Structures are given as C-alpha cells and as structure tokens.
Amino acid sequence: LFPRETIVYLTPDSDCVLEDIEPNKVYVFGGLVDESIQKKLTYTQAQENSVQTARLPIREYMIKKVNLKNYHSEILAVNQVFEVMSTYYETRNWQAALQSGIPPGKGYVIRTSVAVSSSTASTSENKCTQ
Numbered sequence: 001l002f003p004r005e006t007i008v009y010l011t012p013d014s015d016c017v018l019e020d021i022e023p024n025k026v027y028v029f030g031g032l033v034d035e036s037i038q039k040k041l042t043y044t045q046a047q048e049n050s051v052q053t054a055r056l057p058i059r060e061y062m063i064k065k066v067n068l069k070n071y072h073s074e075i076l077a078v079n080q081v082f083e084v085m086s087t088y089y090e091t092r093n094w095q096a097a098l099q100s101g102i103p104p105g106k107g108y109v110i111r112t113s114v115a116v117s118s119s120t121a122s123t124s125e126n127k128c129t130q
Contacts, residue, residue, distance in 0.1 A: 013043035014053035030078035062108040072107035
C-alpha cells in the first residue's frame with residue numbers, strides 16, 4: 001500500500017528520535033495491543049521488515065519526576081501517542097505536545113530549561129534517516 005521507505009514505525013525502543021512530522025511519511029503506532037510489555041518487540045518487527053523506526057522525544061524534552069514508586073515509563077497507549085502527534089502537528093512544539101499527551105502517572109514532567117532540551121535533541125547520535 002505504501003512504499004517501505006515512507007513508513008516510520010514509532011517504538012519506544014528506537015535509537016532514532018522523531019524530530020519532526022514529515023508530510024511524505026506514514027507514521028505507524030499502536031501496532032500491538034498487549035497486556036504485557038515485551039521489550040523491543042515492535043522494534044524487532046520493524047527491523048525484520050526493513051521499516052524505519054523512531055521514538056517520541058520524551059527523553060529530550062522531559063525529565064523523570066521523583067515519585068513514591070520510582071515509576072517511569074515511555075510506553076504509551078495508542079490514544080496518548082495520537083494526542084502527542086496531533087498536538088505536535090498543530091503546534092510544532094514538542095514540549096506542548098508531550099505535556100498534552102503524556103499523563104502524570106508515567107512519571108515524567110517537562111524540562112524547565114529549553115536550552116538543555118534543544119541541545120539534547122540535536123545530538124548526532126540520535127539522528128536517523130526518517
């Protein structure tokens with residue numbers, strides 16, 4: 001249906017950070033609905049099918065919040081990913097998008113220093129062909 005080179009599978013296990021939404025790309029999320037989290041399952045499936053992967057820039061724009069259970073998760077439900085992606089598409093602002101889509105129970109809060117997140121987001125080790 002779509003050429004492989006236009007598909008980007010969003011998975012929290014990717015080393016590639018999604019920096020922008022490109023109109024010529026097809027973003028896949030929510031490929032699995034599972035009660036248990038299986039590490040790298042979606043990433044492995046994408047690799048096996050020669051599909052590009054990317055992750056939301058949670059680590060670049062958010063920090064782990066201290067909480068009683070010491071719980072932090074980048075695993076999001078389909079509706080949460082949709083909220084992040086649609087808010088980013090409208091605002092072109094990752095901080096606003098992540099804040100709108102990631103619930104407090106995930107254990108992350110927006111960084112207060114924009115300079116820190118901008119420099120982190122542009123490190124070459126996280127850039128991938130998208």
